Amino acid sequence: MTPTHQGRPFSLFRNLNAKIASIPMILTALVIFVGGTAWTVFYSFTNSKLLPRASFVGFDQYERLWATPRWLVAVENLAIYGVCTLVFSLVIGFVLAALMDQKIRFENTFRTIFLYPFALSFIVTGLAWQWILNPNFGIQQVVRNLGWESFTFDPLYNADIVIYGILIAGLWQGTGLIMCLMLAGLRGIDGDIWKAARVDGIPTWKTYVFIVIPMMRPVLVTTLVIIASGIVKVYDLVVAQTSGGPGIASEVPAKYVYNYMFLAQNLGQGFAASTMMLLSVVIVIVPWAYLEFGRRRGHG
Secondary structure: OHHHOOOOOOOOOOOOOHHHHHHHHHHHHHHHHHHHHHHHHHHHOOOOOOOOOOOEOOOOOHHHHHHHHHHHHOOOOOOOOHHHHHHHHHHHHHHHHHOEEEEEOHHHEEEEEHHHHHHHHHHHHHHHHHHHHHOOOOHHHHHEEEHOOOOOOOHHOOOOOHHHHHHHHHHHHHHHHHHHHHHHHHHOOHHHHHHHHHHHOOOOOHHHHHHHHHHOOOHHHHHHHHHHHHHHOOOOOHHOOOOOOOOOOOOOOHHHHHHHHHHHHOOOHHHHHHHHHHHHHHHHHHEEEEHHHHHHHHHH
């Protein structure tokens, strides 16, 4: 053995302190997340009520779930909220980031102002926008006091558009984070690319669409995953603003799960709904994992 190899530790014991420090997190992931997920899926095929019990009923809970109007409304609301959140948060966040990237004065101040809502809890945001959208003393009343007596803007009290009132609060809170992620991506673009585009006479919007945005693919993919994970678990905003009302008009899957597991004491139905939410997360995570790691391995 050469001298250079004499003091080299066996591969298993390299970075031993770091590996020991990671044991609690590994155990947490295996026991809490993986174990809890398996436990939920297992009991979703049972007729559990107040307490879990291994009384298997096959896919009955899932058939009952998709035959329940409340669940269908929740899925429809999540789809509307999700699509609108993806589109508007990406567009607004990118536009704000592009404007901030122009080296404007007081950039740090504006960045702090836009990011500040993200520091608030969803409950605080929901309650604040519940007041703002209240027709008696919110935006509607302010505009009417200015002279437009027929102005109407009460989305939280209109079953047809209540989900859009929740969407407004969600965009207000989350767009600042998207702006910061996009700004970080824009700041990573080499300035020579902009100079070359100007020399070639390429319009600014074409430079963004055909050159800059494709170069920001890793940032965009990560941003999409962050947005999608927030969409699937939306709960706080709904509870704080409408509690699922009017009626069940603003019901979402997370609230459906909570109601059936803790209020209706129907664990089997709640587990089935939780499993469907898990499936939606898997649908988001798998393409992301492929885009991030599959292509790299393929090009490696």
